[in-house]
Amino acid sequence: xxxxxxxxxxxxxxxxxxxxxxxxxxxxxxxxxxxxxxxxxxxxxxxxxxxxxxxxxxxxxxxxxxxxxxxxxxxxxxxxxxxxxxxxxxxxxxxxxxxxxxxxxxxxxxxxxxxxxxxxxxxxxxxxxxxxxxxxxxxxxxxxxxxxxxxxxxxxxxxxxxxxxxxxxxxxxxxxxxxxxxxxxxxxxxxxxxxxxxxxxxxxxxxxxxxxxxxxxxxxxxxxxxxxxxxxxxxxxxxxxxxxxxxxxxx
Numbered sequence: 347x348x349x350x351x352x353x354x355x356x357x358x359x360x361x362x363x364x365x366x367x368x369x370x371x372x373x374x375x376x377x378x379x380x381x382x383x384x385x386x387x388x389x390x391x392x393x394x395x396x397x398x399x400x401x402x403x404x405x406x407x408x409x410x411x412x413x414x415x416x417x418x419x420x421x422x423x424x425x426x427x428x429x430x431x432x433x434x435x436x437x438x439x440x441x442x443x444x445x446x447x448x449x450x451x452x453x454x455x456x457x458x459x460x461x462x463x464x465x466x467x468x469x470x471x472x473x474x475x476x477x478x479x480x481x482x483x484x485x486x487x488x489x490x491x492x493x494x495x496x497x498x499x500x501x502x503x504x505x506x507x508x509x510x511x512x513x514x515x516x517x518x519x520x521x522x523x524x525x526x527x528x529x530x531x532x533x534x535x536x537x538x539x540x541x542x543x544x545x546x547x548x549x550x551x552x553x554x555x556x557x558x559x560x561x562x563x564x565x566x567x568x569x570x571x572x573x574x575x576x577x578x579x580x581x582x583x584x585x586x587x588x589x590x591x592x593x594x595x596x597x
Contacts, residue, residue: 373557373567374492380575384450385582388458395462406463414466426456443568450576457583464587468594476593480586487543488578491550502548508541531591538588542581549577 395401405420416424430453438445464473491498515534553574560566 370554370557373571374553376571377553377574377578380450380571381578381582384454384575384579387451388454388461388579388583391455391458392461393465395459396465397462402462402466405459406466414463416463420460420463423456424460427453427460430456441569441573443565443572446569446572446576450572450579453576454579457580461583464590464594468590468596472593472595473590476590477586479593480582480589483543483585483589484546484578484582487546488550491547492554494547494551498548498551501544502552505541505544505548508537509545512538512541535588535591538584539592542585542588546578546581546585549574549581 395405403417405417405423407415407417407420409415430449434441434449438449512534515537519530519534553570556570556574557567560570
């Protein structure tokens with residue numbers, strides 16, 4: 347993972363021949379295709395865990411006062427993506443395309459399974475409408491990141507620090523009853539929308555600049571395709587969840 351995060355702020359060549367342009371388009375198309383397939387798989391898993399009673403009961407339940415809660419297995423599924431991502435920083439010092447591909451699908455599967463909870467909290471219509479809004483926003487933000495001449499590197503450093511702060515704030519909200527008030531809840535979600543909107547543009551530009559640095563190395567291209575799809579997948583899912591807090595109609 348560390349290899350994916352380093353060395354993206356160099357300026358791309360001022361001009362590129364047609365072969366390079368075609369290669370860049372093919373590279374980005376590979377990333378987006380993998381992202382789209384990941385979203386499809388995650389969506390199917392979310393629907394199954396949120397709507398098939400036998401599976402739903404393994405992950406989700408109700409507290410004594412009738413509130414929606416996670417079972418022990420549900421807690422494992424919810425936190426597994428973080429474990430996988432942080433673990434990859436230590437155990438994937440020299441990543442291969444196959445290893446990154448395995449990491450990608452493990453994260454997609456665990457996030458997808460955990461997303462079943464949204465079907466228990468929100469109406470199907472609001473989930474669908476929020477997904478399409480997220481997809482439209484993602485397309486516009488990614489296009490901006492791909493076409494802008496402005497270096498988004500400094501913005502990216504700020505956004506990554508913002509993600510760390512957002513994780514801490516979310517954990518505080520989850521485990522400290524005193525912090526569980528509507529103002530704090532909506533503030534976290536508003537900040538989350540801004541941070542992950544910025545990260546979509548930032549990560550798209552980083553992928554584009556990284557392509558020019560790979561020099562046609564096939565293994566490096568495979569690794570970068572996997573890491574690129576992973577970053578954009580995480581950005582998409584987080585933006586969707588934060589938007590759902592504003593747009594979703596509760597069951």
